[in-house]
Amino acid sequence: MRNHHHTPKFSIITVTYNAESVLEDTLQSVISQTYHHMEYIIIDGASKDSTLSIINRYKDRITKVISEPDKGLYDAMNKGMKQATGDYLCFLNAGDSFHEDDTLQQIVHTITESELPDVLYGETALVNNERHFLRMRRLSTPEVLTWKSFKQGMLVCHQAFFAKTSLAEPYDLQYRFSADFDWCIRVMKKARTLHNTHLTIIDYLEEGMTTQNRKASLKERFRIMARHYGMISTVAHHAWFVLRAVMKK
Incomplete structure (x- = not known):
């Protein structure tokens, strides 16, 4: 029997810093839910551009705004988490948006369990600056997700991964680029029920990460995987990825 008595509260957290060119789409996608x-x-990192005046235009629809210097993205996310009072956390970066105006409603409708699942997850579409659909994310979401799934890489986009607030620990600030990867694994290790919504949840703004950052990010991911899955397993997985890449050429 399908039961719709659940009305979980979502804490949606957007971290901004000089985000004037992309923020409005994000704000509108949240307030139009x-x-x-x-x-x-x-959580704004004391932006120098017009980010704050854009936020100000919507302030009656925003629960809390904090603007002050921070130690980077994940430090700001930790601040946001401290403010959250909802059942679930959703980190929606400036530039990203919900796929549809009723995305949250659709998510809630997929929950048929009598208890709220520990994690809700779904698909991510990549869009360009004009919000035009480019393609679905390269890594496809597994039908059944466990903490071991991320041995294959980050199979669920961080923005399309909603964790129960009660399970979430702070992001580990020793990682500058991939703390979300580590965070998701830690949440999944504690989670008993992980619920596949089978929905496209997020439109993710495809902006190229610099090659330099990509390298640093991959090094961090390697360290995170070794920490959670052991060095031998991680090296074996990476050897397989390298071999596949070479064979494709």
Whole structure:
């Protein structure tokens, strides 16, 4: 029997820093949600551009705004988490948006369990600056997700991974580029129920990460995988990835 008595509260957290060119789409996608059991928290790193005046235009629809210098993205996310009072956390970066106006409502409708799942997850579409669909994310979401799934890489985009607030620990600030990868694995290790919504949840703004950052990010991911899955398993997986890449050429 399908039961719709769940009305979980979502804490949506957007971290901004000089985000004037991409922020408005994100704000509008949150405030136009048809599901209203949510709070919206914006953590700004003391932007120097017009980010704050854009936020100000929507301030009656935003639960909390903090603007002050921080130690980077994950430090700001930790601040946002401290403010969250919802059942679930959703980190929606400036530039990213919900796929549809009723995305949160659709997510809630997929929950048929009597208890709220520990993690909700779904698909991510990549869009360009004009919000035009480019393609689905390269790594496809597994039908059944466990903490071991990320041995294959980050199979679920961080923005399309909603964790129960009660399970979430702070992001580990020793990682500058891939703390979200580590965070998701730690959440999944504690989670008993991980629920596949089978929905496209997020439109992710495809902006190229610099090659330099990509290298640093991959090195961090390697360290994170070795920490959670052991060095031998991680090296074996990476050898397989390298071999596949070479064979494709």
